[in-house]
Amino acid sequence: MKPVAGEAWQRLSPFAIVFFSMRGFSHVLNLYPALIGVFVTASYLDWGLNHIVPLALSALALLILFSSLYYLNFYYVLAKDRFLVRTGVLSKNRVELPFNKIQNVSIKQPFYYRPFNLAVLSIDGAGSTANEINVAALTLEQARDIKQFIKLNLESSVDAESVQQEEKELGASEESLIDRSNMDIVLHGFTHNRAWFLLVFIAPAIGQLEQVLGSIVQSYSTQFDSWLQHNGFVLASIVVALLFVVLILFFSMLSIAGSIFALYNYRLRYDKNTYIRKSGLLNRYEIQVRHSRIQSVLYHMNWLDCLFKRLVMVLEPFNMQAIQGQPSGLMKKILVPSIEVRDFSRLAQHVFPGLIFNEALFKPISSYYLIRTLYFAVLPLLLVSVVLFFKFGLAVFFAGLISSILVYLYYRQKYQRYGWYVNGEYVVVRKGFIGKKIVCFPMHKIQQVHFLQSHFLKRRKLASVRFVLASRTIDVLYLEEGEARAIVNACLYDAEFSGKSWM
Amino acid sequence: MEKSIPPINNEVLISPVFESITPQRLSREYPWLTVFSAQLILLILPVLLFFLDEQFIEHLRYLAPFVAAAWLGLSAFMYLHCRAKGYQLRDQDVSLYLGLVFKKTIIQPISRLQHIEVTQGPLERMFGLATLKLFSAGGASHSLTIPGLKKETAEGLREHILDSKGLAVE
Numbered sequence: 001m002k003p004v005a006g007e008a009w010q011r012l013s014p015f016a017i018v019f020f021s022m023r024g025f026s027h028v029l030n031l032y033p034a035l036i037g038v039f040v041t042a043s044y045l046d047w048g049l050n051h052i053v054p055l056a057l058s059a060l061a062l063l064i065l066f067s068s069l070y071y072l073n074f075y076y077v078l079a080k081d082r083f084l085v086r087t088g089v090l091s092k093n094r095v096e097l098p099f100n101k102i103q104n105v106s107i108k109q110p111f112y113y114r115p116f117n118l119a120v121l122s123i124d125g126a127g128s129t130a131n132e133i134n135v136a137a138l139t140l141e142q143a144r145d146i147k148q149f150i151k152l153n154l155e156s157s158v159d160a161e162s163v164q165q166e167e168k169e170l171g172a173s174e175e176s177l178i179d180r181s182n183m184d185i186v187l188h189g190f191t192h193n194r195a196w197f198l199l200v201f202i203a204p205a206i207g208q209l210e211q212v213l214g215s216i217v218q219s220y221s222t223q224f225d226s227w228l229q230h231n232g233f234v235l236a237s238i239v240v241a242l243l244f245v246v247l248i249l250f251f252s253m254l255s256i257a258g259s260i261f262a263l264y265n266y267r268l269r270y271d272k273n274t275y276i277r278k279s280g281l282l283n284r285y286e287i288q289v290r291h292s293r294i295q296s297v298l299y300h301m302n303w304l305d306c307l308f309k310r311l312v313m314v315l316e317p318f319n320m321q322a323i324q325g326q327p328s329g330l331m332k333k334i335l336v337p338s339i340e341v342r343d344f345s346r347l348a349q350h351v352f353p354g355l356i357f358n359e360a361l362f363k364p365i366s367s368y369y370l371i372r373t374l375y376f377a378v379l380p381l382l383l384v385s386v387v388l389f390f391k392f393g394l395a396v397f398f399a400g401l402i403s404s405i406l407v408y409l410y411y412r413q414k415y416q417r418y419g420w421y422v423n424g425e426y427v428v429v430r431k432g433f434i435g436k437k438i439v440c441f442p443m444h445k446i447q448q449v450h451f452l453q454s455h456f457l458k459r460r461k462l463a464s465v466r467f468v469l470a471s472r473t474i475d476v477l478y479l480e481e482g483e484a485r486a487i488v489n490a491c492l493y494d495a496e497f498s499g500k501s502w503m
Numbered sequence: 504m505e506k507s508i509p510p511i512n513n514e515v516l517i518s519p520v521f522e523s524i525t526p527q528r529l530s531r532e533y534p535w536l537t538v539f540s541a542q543l544i545l546l547i548l549p550v551l552l553f554f555l556d557e558q559f560i561e562h563l564r565y566l567a568p569f570v571a572a573a574w575l576g577l578s579a580f581m582y583l584h585c586r587a588k589g590y591q592l593r594d595q596d597v598s599l600y601l602g603l604v605f606k607k608t609i610i611q612p613i614s615r616l617q618h619i620e621v622t623q624g625p626l627e628r629m630f631g632l633a634t635l636k637l638f639s640a641g642g643a644s645h646s647l648t649i650p651g652l653k654k655e656t657a658e659g660l661r662e663h664i665l666d667s668k669g670l671a672v673e
Contacts, residue, residue, distance in 0.1 A: 447641035451608040468641035496595035
């Protein structure tokens with residue numbers, strides 16, 4: 001089958017309904033916290049299978065109905081120089097994608113299409129996810145033909161010449177940067193547990209749990225009751241501890257499962273000036289970010305990561321929402337899960353050529369950071385505890401003393417984590433408490449610089465600097481005045497005179 | 504257009520380091536404008552008194568001098584704070600100076616600007632003032648806002664920045 005390069009609107013094959021249904025289903029699955037709410041309500045209303053099955057079936061029917069309507073309203077045209085798509089049941093959309101604006105054409109094969117040799121043709125527009133078009137349920141052959149057609153037409157257009165040239169200059173070779181094994185992904189799911197917020201949704205169920213436990217305990221003999229009276233505290237604490245462990249295990253399992261779904265077979269490649277991340281168990285997700293769009297690189301090692309000596313690296317492009325007049329939402333960050341420090345320095349050097357990443361290079365900030373804590377947190381706390389000592393006695397005084405020591409130790413630890421250095425045209429800043437967050441960025445990517453110096457800082461010849469990037473804001477506190485000035489001037493020089501673009 | 508370009512100190516333009524820039528004061532009316540608009544809050548006082556019961560007002564009588572003193576102090580601080588603000592334009596960037604005790608210098612390279620706005624509120628119009636807003640990709644919270652400029656100065660600054668070669672046109 002040849003793609004028709006005419007102007008007639010075409011419908012998809014009815015198999016596309018499966019694709020739209022699955023996409024709708026995954027949208028629903030993404031709302032899984034809400035599903036837990038539904039589950040809690042269902043158990044509260046004491047619904048049995050006789051309620052749940054018809055409800056689930058009608059939900060499925062609705063999903064298929066909507067998908068069918070969407071299918072009936074989905075038209076596309078492959079014209080000579082552009083791709084047009086018309087969608088929408090109630091509110092109509094029309095997307096027009098000229099070939100020279102197409103960034104990437106890829107053929108996806110979801111698992112439910114594989115047996116039928118069908119495919120989804122995915123066309124990405126200039127840089128943003130809003131301009132993505134998915135043409136579902138083409139035969140694999142058809143999809144390949146269309147891809148070929150777009151490529152051929154792109155090559156013949158004038159705009160493509162420069163692209164081709166660019167490719168040649170760069171040596172269009174594709175480079176594989178890093179793969180992650182299943183072990184790494186499980187570890188990432190464990191250390192970066194994002195399932196905790198589910199607690200909020202489960203909280204209403206905890207009261208019921210208590211009742212269930214109570215009834216279980218009561219259903220045992222009176223002998224047990226008397227034992228409970230004697231060992232009440234011990235038993236209760238054991239039960240609570242057990243529950244806690246079970247809860248942690250449960251959430252870790254959830255988080256690990258989520259991590260496997262999203263990150264299975266993780267692969268980061270570099271092709272034609274673009275970082276391409278691919279991963280996913282059931283469906284392959286792909287994120288692309290152009291090299292020049294990356295503003296900063298984040299090294300994130302939380303306290304659990306510290307145990308395994310692993311870290312998460314994030315390549316941060318600019319925040320599209322921050323730019324006026326750009327309708328699309330956030331540009332996607334590229335996350336590299338559970339890597340070792342040497343991988344980080346290798347990848348960081350790939351993103352920012354010439355950057356030397358070495359923790360030995362970090363310079364501490366001024367100890368005024370600690371003095372400030374002493375004045376504003378520790379001494380007031382001590383004062384309060386002394387006053388309370390006269391009113392309430394020794395125990396309260398010691399509590400105050402211990403908490404002020406803890407506060408001091410907390411800030412001392414944070415102070416020791418604080419560090420920064422300048423390496424060529426790059427600035428590297430480290431922060432953290434037990435874990436650490438390190439941000440690296442090139443000076444010419446700054447959007448704005450703040451130089452802060454209070455009266456007190458001036459007396460000590462210190463100053464703070466704030467770097468505003470398009471991806472994030474970075475503060476470096478209490479530098480030596482001269483150094484702070486030098487770094488501000490260097491950043492300004494790079495942004496203003498080097499002629500390097502930030503985008 | 505020539506006459507609307509604000510007076511720029513040549514010495515400033517060639518200064519290679521940001522710390523040797525001498526800031527320009529904002530318009531003299533600007534601190535008064537701020538203090539005046541703060542006083543508009545007092546307009547709701549009679550309304551408040553109408554709703555409060557008499558016993559509470561009786562208590563208030565003793566507090567009133569302190570509240571009045573605090574209000575005066577606050578207004579004075581506002582005045583001084585606004586008077587301490589300043590700005591300067593170099594060929595390649597715009598700086599804003601803020602703060603009495605906690606001093607802050609914000610420097611915005613022109614090559615990183617996305618767009619520029621001149622706005623004028625109703626009160627500002629009464630005083631003949633305008634606000635210049637410079638937006639970069641650093642986000643709306645980091646837009647550089649220079650208040651209290653004479654309308655012509657603000658327009659002139661905008662023209663000057665738009666004309667300068669560095670502006671990123673996207």
